[in-house]
Amino acid sequence: MNAKTARHVLFDLDGTLVDTRDAVECSYRKVFAEVLDRDFPPPNLPAEVFAMRPAEVFQQVEPERAEELYEAYKRNYPKCSDRVRLFEGAAELIRDLIAEGRKPSLVTNKGIERTLIDLSVAGISPEQFAAIVTAEDTVERKPHPAPILLGLERAGAEATDAIYVGDGPQDILAARASGMDCISVTYGFYQAEELSGLGPLAIATNIAELSKELGIGLRKGTAA
Template identity: 30%
Template sequence: MSALILFDFDGTLADTAPDLAAAANRQRTRKGLEPMAYEALRPVASQGARGLLRVALGLRPGDPDYEPTRLQFLEDYAAGSTVHSKLFPGIEALLSDIRRRGLSWGIVTNKVTYLTLPIVEYLDLTRESAVLVCGDTTAHSKPHPLPLQHAAREAGFSVERCVYVGDDLRDIQAAHAAGMPAVAAAYGYVGEDDNITTWEAETCAHSSTELWSAIEPLLPSDLR
């Protein structure tokens, strides 16, 4: 039998933070502020508009200016989401190797479909992917288990034959709630204050080139 390896997108498969940070800084420019350093914005890239606008402008949901700024952020990001985004080192080879071994892979992200698809297509990930689940595909997003359960079902696998890889606590929580072992991608958009050891992932990959060695021991026993 085969297995399904599921990946988060931003900060796990693809380095999308430069384009996300650029959209956040565009909101600062619109308000007459100087751009922030990329290093300050990168750790919250996986949190999307909510995290980026909090760090870039101190805005939180419920603030009077939050919603119009969020909509402008999304518009600016959609217009420039493939300028600097790219796969992390070794990811293209990893995905090819997964297929060569007779395994399947897919993507489960909290990013909504209209923002995800252009980048996934730009990075040529649609041809070999067994499934793509976005933040608006199911009624709930991570850390709820439903997106991962839906991905497994759509790809034709039981959750017991799946592994999930992600760079956020929500990814690990979703995997465990769905009944899947999880790999924490420590090379992703992890802040200095994040203690990955408390996430209770089965294992951790400190670079994208270490992913296979982290994933392989978590595969069903008949495949090891």
């Protein structure tokens, strides 16, 4: 599929449209301090902790209390939401796609409550998306294709007229299993060397490069 002409552009959220690293770290610190009386991060967690889902992190830290910790995380995330940042140019990219008659959608492994919080803080209206798929919508998570396939269905799209954009290996794998190409971005949680070997259609290092790959020119005055 030619990314510059694809009518449907499906986006990941964390690390693709919004930078949630500070908000996630804040939430973890609150949970570890209030529930475990420990500092975050513990020494046994892998370096890619911020690319992991919270439920996976808590399963590694305290398997017996993982559910309790995850509930505490969900309670604390809104208190840290002011740390969510929109990647510069992302809102303009969404608006420009719509202005050209193309249809952006959102497919994320994140839960709906935190997804809506992130979008609100970032100033992106959920109504701008033709479809939104979150963790509650499918049993499977990316890299399984189910979330993306549901996104295509809800948007009324065919894989042959769609492209996926994400920052992780799971995004490339899920897109390919859905019959789509993926544009990878490296300004999120993963580096180019973790992505290039999986064969994405293209790799963008910032929103300006992503916009060019999608055939969109950022509006004047918007930085990369």
